[in-house]
Amino acid sequence: MTSQATSLFRLQAIETGHSLLQVWRLPAFSVPTLLFPLMFYALFGLLLPSKTGNAAPAHYLLATYGAFAVIGPALFGFGVGLALDEEMGWLRLKRVSPMPMAVHFIARVLTSMVFALAVVLALSALAAFAGGVRLEAGRWLLLWATLTLGALPFCAMGLLIGSLVPARGAVGVVNLVYLPISVLSGLWFPITMFPEVMQRFALVLPAFHLGDLALTIVGLRQANVPLALAVLLGSGVLFLVLALAVQRRRAR
Numbered sequence: 001m002t003s004q005a006t007s008l009f010r011l012q013a014i015e016t017g018h019s020l021l022q023v024w025r026l027p028a029f030s031v032p033t034l035l036f037p038l039m040f041y042a043l044f045g046l047l048l049p050s051k052t053g054n055a056a057p058a059h060y061l062l063a064t065y066g067a068f069a070v071i072g073p074a075l076f077g078f079g080v081g082l083a084l085d086e087e088m089g090w091l092r093l094k095r096v097s098p099m100p101m102a103v104h105f106i107a108r109v110l111t112s113m114v115f116a117l118a119v120v121l122a123l124s125a126l127a128a129f130a131g132g133v134r135l136e137a138g139r140w141l142l143l144w145a146t147l148t149l150g151a152l153p154f155c156a157m158g159l160l161i162g163s164l165v166p167a168r169g170a171v172g173v174v175n176l177v178y179l180p181i182s183v184l185s186g187l188w189f190p191i192t193m194f195p196e197v198m199q200r201f202a203l204v205l206p207a208f209h210l211g212d213l214a215l216t217i218v219g220l221r222q223a224n225v226p227l228a229l230a231v232l233l234g235s236g237v238l239f240l241v242l243a244l245a246v247q248r249r250r251a252r
Contacts, residue, residue: 011099015107023077023111033076034119037069041123046131058131063214066123066143068187070116070151071178071207077112078158079174084167101247109155116151120144135218143217150210153236160239163246181207206235 045061086092094104124140127133135143158174165173182188184198185207191199202208209228215221 008103012103012106015099015103016110019104019107019111020114023081023115033073033115034122037065037072037119037123038126040068041065041126042130045127058127058133059218060215060220062123062127062131062133063143063218063220064187064211066120066147067150067185067207067211067214068182069119069123070147071154071182071210073112073115073119074151074154075158075161075174075178076171077115078108078155079161079165079177080167080170081108082159082162084170086162086167105159108159109152112151112155112158113148117144117148120147133218139217139219143214146213146217147210150213150232153206153232153239156236156239156243160243160246163243181205184208185211187211204231206232 041061045057045065095101121144124133124144157177161173161177162170184194185191185202185205187207191202191208194202209223209231212221212223213225213228216223216225
């Protein structure tokens, strides 16, 4: 590894560490991100089904709430965090500093993925020990990897939101995106409960396909894997291209 590559790697590690510390010191972000999916799962996946003797939700909601859980850090970490950085002038300072802006954005991506993995692991532990969910080791690893990497398109979506929306409106806009797409994608209720037109609409949402992949891994559905990957990759690229176009315009 060349000295330039070593310096860039060290710079990336420092920026990522700062990003993680910054987010961790914001309880308004870190606490809901880590605890809300666990609370929802405990209520809808464990407590309510136990009253009816139905064990299936423990497995089903592990997959769908897992997808719901990783989307949150991606959207809020970028959509809100980036807007706040822009308002406080941090992004303007970074744009004129010697550090490549890509380092800052990659640090935010890695931070979102760390939080995504943390909440997925916590959710899996709750599902295994309290919900009786049993999967082979390979399926557990595949589930964790799929959900963590599945946060990437939503990082791009959050980057677009944070690039367009001022800080004072970012939280509201992110919630207006996050909660509806989660519900419409079947992450809270199966889409079979919706009218047919809404079921068809769900097929274009990347959140639906992330949940579909997770359900396939736990053995409750057979996803069209090439289609799911194409939608996730395509939407991520689209959001990223639009967000970078906005960022380039702001940098002028």
